[in-house]
Amino acid sequence: ETGVTQSPTHLIKTRGQQVTLRCSSQSGHNTVSWYQQALGQGPQFIFQYYREEENGRGNFPPRFSGLQFPNYSSELNVNALELDDSALYLCASSLEGQAFSGANVLTFGAGSRLTVL
């Protein structure tokens, strides 16, 4: 089975620009979560998508938005980039959005490292 793939792996943007990050979920997974991980910190939950709808959101402003497609892949869009948006953006897929079981383990992609200058 294929794992979670993210693109691009690295990118550099300037303040005020917009960025789109992409994620393909692991085969058989229907839920995608996005996290922001600053250097030396743990991941911070941005939002989760299940059945093409956002079904959970962390403490991030509306300029962070996302999509999930029928094939369960997902995009993270960030508008009006700020210097503090520089981070590793991790996508994680799992099975099921609402019900949780011990088997509902997140599988992470390698991340997209965004640098905002």
Added chain:
Amino acid sequence: GQNIDQPTEMTATEGAIVQINCTYQTSGFNGLFWYQQHAGEAPTFLSYNVLDGLEEKGRFSSFLSRSKGYSYLLLKELQMKDSASYLCAVMDSNYQLIWGAGTKLIIKP
């Protein structure tokens, strides 16, 4: 507020045993996870505890005490490849994962 605390950095010797502690205060509890993250790589799943007690998986074991809001990850027979950050995460009442900042483990020969 919700809070996960774990030491910032630990150092241990190859072949030894190390225990990484995690304490948490969250709104509800639906399980605690440990993930390993090598520098520049994705976190990978190590263990999941939802009931009190010890879960053993090879060289790695994880313990949970819900009444104390406490967990630890025990790594035995340390190898150089175990040098990584170890992330503790708790699933809260909304089924969202709250993450600690991670413990950077340095293994010395």
